[in-house]
Amino acid sequence: MRFHSLLSPAAALFLASLAAAEGDSDVLSLTASTFESSVNPEPLILVEFFAPWCGHCKALAPHYEEAATALKEKNIKVAKVDCVEEPDLCQAQGVQGYPTLKVFRNGTPTEYSGPRKADGIISYMVKQSLPAVSEVTTTNFEEFKKADRVVAVAYLASSTDAPAAEFSALAEKHRDDYLFGISTDKDTIALADVKPPSIVVYRSFDEPATTYPFPAASVKEAELEEWINDLAIPVIDEVNGDNYATYAQSSKPLAYLFLDPSSEKKDAQIAEIRPIASKYKSKVNFVWIDAIKFGDHAKALNVLEAKWPAFVVQDLGKQLKYPLDQAGETNAETVEAWVVKYLDGKLEPALKSAPIPETQDEPVFTLVGKQFDEVVFDDSKDVFLELYATWCGHCKRLKPTWDTLGETYADRKDKITIAKMEAQENDLPPSAPFRVGGFPTIKFKPAGTREFIDYEGDRTLESLLEFVETHAKNNLTKPKVVPAPTDEAPLEGEAKEKKETSKEEGHDEL
Incomplete structure (x- = not known):
């Protein structure tokens, strides 16, 4: 099947899907009865857990087939499990969505974190098959430096010379990201045209070879990591x-x-x-x-x-x-x-904001981007803010509770603002010292401060009220209401007088 390399990507994918449809597939189909016997003996195997109706699975299929064919030549097996046919097996493997890809080493799984296109799957699995650092010699030099988009090679006089330890530690950390090699062979070093100790990064884009520009013997892992990560990004x-x-x-x-x-x-x-x-x-x-x-x-x-x-x-x-x-x-x-x-810091960010509401009739204040600084940084008030997305199910479930929270403090709006802001319709200004990482995001800003406290408790009214009472700077105790006097409820003096009058009237009757 080497002719794949001579075809356009579209043609290769078409042939892969055609082969799969005809049953000529290099992807192993596993069942509950064959799973352990097929997976456990393999030093490395990639398994896809899929559902036939899943659109993402269908899109992956031709890429997966092409990768399987290429990896077969490298003695790396690729398999799949139909979770509709084998629900118990998929549940036992912790599958929660489709497609789920896992890399198994002698039966022990790890999550596949690579790309979903054929070339990316191939590259990822090849790197998984190699030691963190591979030996580079004159025999494999030309092939190795072109084996991935980013290849780092350390040329050393001895395998124990600095920075071998730093280089190996980085290779273990980034084995899924880049390809690492080491050479102590004089002929290979001469072929690379470098003087040890040197570290060279070879790329399939931009400049093909870049040498670490500072003395390699003293480089630290963090410095080397930053340099390679920067080179990994094309111009x-x-x-x-x-x-x-x-x-x-x-x-x-x-x-x-x-x-x-x-x-x-x-x-x-x-x-x-x-x-x-x-x-x-x-x-x-x-x-x-x-x-x-x-x-x-x-x-x-x-x-x-x-x-x-x-x-x-x-x-x-x-x-x-x-x-x-x-x-x-x-x-x-x-x-x-x-x-x-x-x-030069001469640009102002473009901030998206919904229009300022004409009225605020709801128990919760509807905040928009244009009013953020004015409302949230009002030093006289504590502010409890929910940042939400209209489509978010968690936000929808929180709404009635959040509304009740607003109603609870409706008579103390001069001391606390319970607010909400649609985060996808309104940008946070540069003055906000936080960013939204998920929905809902709930923040509390005590009065007179610029500090924002994350709310991470459960979303019951009781927990929200307790959080407010704990962190508020203002006194939010609800004032006690003394009933006004009425004819039905006479003051203490009047009651005593009427009681005495009643006694006197009673005595006259006797």
Whole structure:
């Protein structure tokens, strides 16, 4: 099946799915009766737990077939379990969604955390089959340095020389991410044209070989990790679900170039931005993104019009967005000027906000982005804030309880604000010292402070009330109400007088 390498990806996937349909599959089908006997003896095997009706499983199938064929040549088995036919087996394996992929080593499973495309599955499993650090010789030198997108090789005079220990520790930590090799062979070192100790990273993109620029003997694991992680990010690449995590884990802001992939100008537009991406790579990560497929992401980044190309810089840590004004052109000149202004701190983030409500009739204050600082940082009040999403089931279940909480303190609105904000319709301003990581996010800000306390208790009214009473700076004790005097309830003096009168009248009757 080596002819796969000569075909286009689309043709390869078609042939893989056709072979599977005809029963000529390199993916082993396992059942409860064959699972242990097939999986436990294998030093390494990949197993997919799937459901035939699952759309994600169907999309994965041709990639999985192609990967199975390629990995068969490397003596790495690939299998699958139909969870509709084998529900007990899947439950025993802790399967909670489809598809679930697991890597088994002699029957012991670990979660598969690699890509879902054929080349990514192949690369991931090949790395799993190798030791954390592989030996590199003249025999495998050329093949090894091209075996993955990012390959790091340490060239040392001896396997015990520094930084062998630091390099090995990093390799164990990142064996799923990169390929690591070591060579102490003089001929291989000469072939690499380096002087030991040296560390070289080989990439399938950008500069093919980059040598660690400082004395390698004294490098620490953290320094080496930062260097390789930075090299693993191309000058500019397409961002998608498979590689977004790489950018999200970086400390750098992310600059998006939104493009129509069907446009004849797409490649030229990427080429125009590449020199800028290269110039500022040490400070900003650049990507291009399919504007048609990810139009909703453009809206989330406050791109107002479906007009391409469009450019946005995002501070991932603070979740702040800086879209380039679409009224002008998006070209090399305007993009570079925008990046420079961002790096110089001369840009204001574009903050999304729903309109300010005309009235506040509900027991809970409806907060919008435009009012955040005014309402939340009112020093005279304690503020209890729920950040929610309209679609979130947990938020929907919390609403009646949160409304009751608002009603409880409705007569003390001068001391405490119970509020809610739709987090996907309203951006948090830079003044907010926190970001939203899930829904609902519940924060308490005591009066007179800029401190936000996370609420992590259960979502019962009793627990919420206890939390408020514990952390509030204001006195929220409800004042006691003294009943006003009425004819039916005479004051103490009047009652005594009437009682005495009654006695006298009674005596006259006797």
